[in-house]
Amino acid sequence: MALRGAVATACNVGGRPRNPSLLSIPHYLILKFHYPPSHALHRFTAFPIYQPGGLKYPIRAISEATVDPLTPKKEDEEQSPQNWTIKMLYDGDCPLCMREVNMLRERNKDYGTIKFVDISSDEYSPEENQGLDYKTVMGRIHAILSDGTVVTDVEAFRRLYEQVGLGWVYAITKYEPIATITDAVYGVWAKYRLQITGRPPLEDILELRKKNKDEGCNDRNSCKK
DSSP states (O other), X not given: OHHHHHHHHHTTGXXXXXXXXXXXXXXXXXXXXEOOTTOSSOEEEEOOOBOTTSOBOOOOOOOSOOOOTTSOOOOOOOOOOTTOSEXXXXXXXXXXXXXXXXXXXXHHTTTOOEEEEETTSTTOOGGGTXXXXXXXXXXSOEEEETTSOEEEHHHHHHHHHHHTTOHHHHGGGGSTTHHHHHHHHHHHHHHHHHHHTTOOOHHHXXXXXXXXXXXXXXXXXXXXX
């Protein structure tokens, strides 16, 4: 009985009956929704709430939400800068390599100095990349400067990182004997990276690519199975 009395009292504050179901809703969350006929999307604004003492607290809410549920989200397409400083030739089928490529690509959004070229793509052209064929580039990292100079191994990484504000990472590799040591370490990684990433030997990959090309396979993913 005491509980019913308290509820009844709360529902009749200031002589005005109130809906008991609204007691648990904070006043700043009560919104009034309306849908203008000229706009297919929802629009809502705040509803002024009466408070004891005659004060009103209008709260502004989001107006004219412009979300189109019928338009699919487009994936970010890789944009090649017109005035690139260095071109990175990378193996798009290498999962570990792609982690580094994605990091550089993300930072390159603020610099626009690196052009990324996937050598595993069917559109890769050695003629457009200083004559570097797929087999050669698969052996170790290659980068091409805007003047046509080809750099490899740790120097390639150093040049790439310098273009996105991370030159300090490889700065020490400019000096001997660190330069020789790091190139040797990278050489071991390059030699065994296919096995480390669970991929077949390069000879098998080359044979499969040739077979797919001879058969005119257009579905890259299904041809690799």
